[in-house]
Amino acid sequence: MAKAPLDPTEWLKNMTSESVKQGENVRNTVRDLTLRALQQRELSLKHIKQVLGNVTEGASAGLSKTKVNVEKTMSDVIEGMDEALLKAVEANRIALQKVAEAGKDFNDSYVKKALTELEKLEDEFLSSVKQASAGASEKVQAQWGELLKNTKMAGTQSGAQATQLLEQFGEQMRDNVRKTRAAGLQTAHALSQNFATFASGILTGLSEAMQASKKKK
Numbered sequence: 001m002a003k004a005p006l007d008p009t010e011w012l013k014n015m016t017s018e019s020v021k022q023g024e025n026v027r028n029t030v031r032d033l034t035l036r037a038l039q040q041r042e043l044s045l046k047h048i049k050q051v052l053g054n055v056t057e058g059a060s061a062g063l064s065k066t067k068v069n070v071e072k073t074m075s076d077v078i079e080g081m082d083e084a085l086l087k088a089v090e091a092n093r094i095a096l097q098k099v100a101e102a103g104k105d106f107n108d109s110y111v112k113k114a115l116t117e118l119e120k121l122e123d124e125f126l127s128s129v130k131q132a133s134a135g136a137s138e139k140v141q142a143q144w145g146e147l148l149k150n151t152k153m154a155g156t157q158s159g160a161q162a163t164q165l166l167e168q169f170g171e172q173m174r175d176n177v178r179k180t181r182a183a184g185l186q187t188a189h190a191l192s193q194n195f196a197t198f199a200s201g202i203l204t205g206l207s208e209a210m211q212a213s214k215k216k217k
Contacts, residue, residue, distance in 0.1 A: 017061040038084065053129075059077045063140050064137055082157050091202040
């Protein structure tokens with residue numbers, strides 16, 4: 001009798017664990033796995049945290065069964081997740097731009113929620129890794145803690161990009177709102193109401209473009 005396929009969560013943990021155990025191309029593999037998982041549902045902070053937690057659990061499991069350079073591998077895992085989140089921030093940027101062009105204001109609850117989640121992205125990124133690493137061995141958990149402390153001090157690429165995006169859209173969205181409010185109100189409402197799903201679709205397009213570019217190279 002054929003075995004039932006693994007659910008997405010277990011699949012993500014297992015694939016991450018295998019990548020870490022092999023110790024080759026970990027950063028790129030983690031990035032691609034994280035991106036694939038992020039595309040499975042709407043691009044909300046709740047879903048992002050779940051994916052990052054699963055990746056961390058898988059990485060911790062792999063680290064406990066290998067003799068690779070733990071510090072280097074952990075850094076690769078963090079960098080891989082960070083690169084995936086950069087794509088998520090870019091997807092949000094494009095989605096926000098579309099909403100702004102349609103004349104939607106910050107006061108819309110869906111847009112406001114998206115901006116608030118972007119503001120929290122870096123803190124929630126590091127918090128998710130910390131929480132997920134709590135089940136690892138004492139040694140691995142301590143190494144995660146040290147890496148997270150250093151990462152917080154240096155900052156993440158995705159966190160910096162999210163901050164820049166929030167600053168950029170402060171004035172840009174208000175200007176666009178004044179110019180296009182009357183003409184685009186109905187379109188804006190539709191876009192903002194389904195913002196997380198809209199951003200998820202954009203992320204899928206960005207990921208596919210990245211994969212196509214890799215194949216050409």
